[in-house]
Amino acid sequence: MRLKSLIGIILWGGMLVACGPDNRVALAEKLMAERETDSAITVMNEIKEPLHNLSKRDYALYALLMSEAVHRKQQLNAATDTLLLPAIKYFSQSGDSLYAERALYCKAHLDRRLNRMSDAMQSFLKALLFLQNSGNHEQLYRVNTWLGVVCLNQEEYSGKVRYSKEALKAALDLGNMFYKNMALCDISTGYLFLNQLDSALYYAQAAYEAALADSVPRQLPFIYTNLGSIYSQQGEPAKALDYINKSIALRPAKDTARILSLYGVKLELFGKLGQYDSAYHYFQKVISSPEPSSVADAYNNMAKIYHKIGRASDAYPMLQRFIELSDTIRKYRHTEEAIALQELYKHEQLSVENLYWRTRAAERQRNVYWMTTISLLLVWVASAVYFIYRRNRNRLMAQQHQLVQQEKELKQQRKATSESLRRMVEMEQKEARLKETFFRRLSQKVVQELEKGGNVILSDEDWDDIVQNADIIFDNFTKRLQQTYPSLNKDDLRYCCMVKMQLSQSSMAQVMHLERDSVKKRLKRIRMEKMGADSGVTLEELLYNF
Structure with missing residues (x-):
């Protein structure tokens, strides 16, 4: 028994020598607290093989500090995960809520970096549990704000509002006016996405009044942009335009991408106001933006304007360009997913x-x-x-x-x-x-008359326009139909165009001045006799991808 006891004492002494406290970890923690991040990294890099040579607690703290350092330097990557996991495990089990919350907070940002939004949500929520009753209002504000960001990314808009309101409470307890203003803007944004415009406007105006009262002028450009978005959705483009102009005026000239994005908003608003020359002026500016999404929106809005003023031949190229840019954006997102x-x-x-x-x-x-x-x-x-x-x-x-x-x-x-x-x-x-x-x-003429319930009378010229529009948009739709099904006559092709236009059988009957049963029989004869389709397939299904 004495031999076993002696061996145990020697082994335990060896363990203490190999894994004793390391003052460099404490020094690194002090430097991180003083925001001396580079110096802290230098000290930690002096520790050779920390996994082998540090005690469990020192290694967990070393892993946390190193992860926080790379987070500050915006260099989070997958390698950081291998550091954070043992830190989270150790501090969660040891009951040290301060360090556990810090490790989970850093882990949540890493999950966001790797596009693991569900994991990021879970990490932020676990961090929030460790913060309860801590009195750490600064970190409560940060965690709730980032929870709102993740909710917005996941289209959980009610969650965005809920966590932003919690962030507002923390900002008020902290007495930080800048945080308070940002939280008000976040709440307004959440209500805007929920389409609860009265609530969105209330919090946006509260943010505006607070920015003036609390002397937080740097928030005004964001508040003006928010107000412009709300008034635009409320159908008040003139008010919206006024706030967008105020936002642009307060932004520095070097903020090119954001200004061009706001020019895109002005393009849409001028279109709603019927000031098409001004809209085209800003369209020319926006298409030089480095942001593909801003350029795509510009082409889409310009296509709507050309359609509105009856210039279909100009609208279609704009629409094509919008689709091409949408494809580019989709490929870019796929690339980001591949990188993740x-x-x-x-x-x-x-x-x-x-x-x-x-x-x-x-x-x-x-x-x-x-x-x-x-x-x-x-x-x-x-x-x-x-x-x-x-x-x-x-x-x-x-x-x-x-x-x-x-x-x-x-x-x-x-x-x-x-x-x-x-x-x-x-x-x-x-x-x-x-x-x-x-x-x-x-084909708005037909649709408007149908919606009014009026008497629809189309001349041959009107039908020629409809057929021509169908051929332009759907790649010679009627010509390909006639080549594929030679027995189709002119009236049959007109019925096919109405189907492509998504008109109901009742609307077709109104256009053709026939009974609904007659239209139904005519569509059946086109489908079965002239196109040779099976009884289980509708004419809409046949023409959907034609």
Whole structure:
């Protein structure tokens, strides 16, 4: 028994020597608190093999401080995850809520960086639990504000309002007027996306009054933009334009991208006001923007204006350019998703490497124990055999774990590929619906008369215009129909155009001055006799992608 006790004391002493407190971690924490981030990184880089040479608490604190440092320098990447996970685990289990909250807060920003929005939401919510009753109003404001940002990204607009209101409470408790104003703007934005315009206007005006009362002038450009958006949705373009002009006037000239974006808003507002020359003037400015989304919106709004003034031949090229830019934006987003997937793959690789080095650290620690007590452990040969067996078993388990992780990764990649294909199909369907809606707008004369319930009388010239618009938008729609189904006559093609226009059978009867049953029979005869379709397929389905 005395021999075993002596061996235990020697082993414990070796552990204390190998993993004792390290003053450099405390120094790095002090430097981080003083915002000396680069100096803190330099101190932490002096610690060689921290995983092996630091105590569990010091390593957890080292991992947290290093993660916070790269977050401050906006250099978060998948490698940071391998640092944060042990820090979160240790501080959560130790009950140290301050450090646990800081680690979760940093983890949430890393999840946002990797486009893992659901994980980011969970990390922020866990951080919020550690902050309850802490009295740390500064961090309560930050966490609730970022929860609102994630909710907005996930289109959870009611959550955006809820967490922004919590951020407002924290800002008021803190007495920070700038935070208070930002929270008011965030609440207004949430209500704007919920289409609760009265509430959105209330909080936007409250933000404006607070900015003046609290001397927070740098918030005014954002407040003016918010007010402009609200009045635009309320159908008051003149008021909206006034606030957008105020926002532009307060922005520095170097803020080119944002100013061009606001010019795009002015383009839309001038279109609503019927000031088409001014709208075209700002259209020429916006198309030089470096932001593809701003340029796409400009072409879309200009297409609407040309359609409104009856210049269909000019509207269609604008619409085509809008679709091309939308495709470009979609490809860019797909590229971002691919980069995020690559980051996740690197993270998995780093996790495997981290497991390997932890195994190596355990081996090295055992070697230290053996070297310290070599003279006393000769009688423990059987234990050495056991240790070797356990090491081999752990290695085999690690390999099996790696295989399981690789299988999970392959499943995730297949899932991502399927999601990308689904999105492409949705974009194609949206494009088809856009063309049909545009065709319906070009045939506004028919639609307006139908909506009024008036007597619709179309001349041959009117029908020629409808057929011509169908051919322009849908790539020679009637000509391809006649080539494919030669038995279709002129009246049949007119019915096909009305179907493409999405008119109901009752509306067709009103246009053709026939009974609804007659129209129904005519459509059936076109579908079955002249196009040879099966009885289970409707004419709308036949013509949808034609």
